[in-house]
Amino acid sequence: MAGLADVLEALQRTIEDGELHRRQHLEAEMGSQFGRHVEIGLALREAFEQPELRDKFIRRLKPLRRLIIGNLPAGVQRQGLLPELSPQQRTAMGHRRLDDIPDSELEQWLIDDGRMIYGEFKPHELHHYFTAIAPYVKPGSAMIDLGSGLGKVVLSAALSLPFGSCTGVELLPYRHAMAQQRFDAMLAAGDAALAALPGPPTPDEVVALPYGGHADASHVLRLKERVRFINGDLFDADVSQAGLIFMYCTCFAPLMDRIGEKLARELPQGCLVSTTTFQLRHPAFQEVAHFPSGTVAWTSVYLYVRAGELEGLPPAPASYLYEPPEEQWEAAVREQMAALDAGA
């Protein structure tokens, strides 16, 4: 007979991948949250595209190349998040040109540019990931995805693992809005599946979870209260009640030190933290498991537990950054400039 398991299955069917979603341009207005980012990005893109400005582009970015993910900043490329504005529009908006932008602003721009790159686990990777972490999850605990994108991990975790709550914190308003829309669609599918049952589920009904164990009816019936998406900066997120922090942080290299500091100070003892690509080197974390690249996912996955008092710990080793040799970096960028001219 149809029951809660069918509702859970209907909810699961609504989960969509997001890797190839249509990017929305950042707002261009100077007063808006991303106005300054757009201004600097467009000045850089102009210098990348205009042959007479290219030496300047190389000269300005070379000393900062450790902050660039790949060789060329994602935002400078056509598929990036910057809007198309003509030089006239930029002048009318009071935008500066590259010469008028100090290095400190370029540095921050590169950090922001990298962290807004989108990526997520493929379905089979998420399946491997949940299989790997399921034995560590405390039933009823709170999961938080810092940088939650379109919400796939939050929504999948809320259905598949015995978390009490799952929260996503996402910086970009359009990604947050897409996550919320996906959640609304999931709730609507759940309501339809519930309405199709021969009778309402009884409070003592349990549902088997895909990665082991069972949950009571509230797991499905209280989904609306168990999931939350917040449009905000992960550095402002309240993580004080968290049981597991998830981060797909492959593009967060320049932020990893600051993230480690925040989590060391603000997480409760025993909280789990999972990272991709980068280890959490802060001494307040002990490694619980390491899944090398090619096992759970294409990149390494690490699982840590917050343990020990902060006082008396040695300082965290700094820097997760990779700096390619100067000539190698310049040659790669000039190659991309040539490809642009060739219309590639």
Ligand SMILES: C[S@@+](CC[C@H](N)C(=O)[O-])C[C@H]1O[C@@H](n2cnc3c(N)ncnc32)[C@H](O)[C@@H]1O
């Ligand atoms: C690599 S994506 C991962 C998306 C999602 N966690 C997943 O695995 O499916 C990282 C996300 O973090 C967001 N992000 C970057 N910096 C952030 C910040 N300071 N606060 C909140 N979100 C941030 C980006 O906009 C992006 O959507």
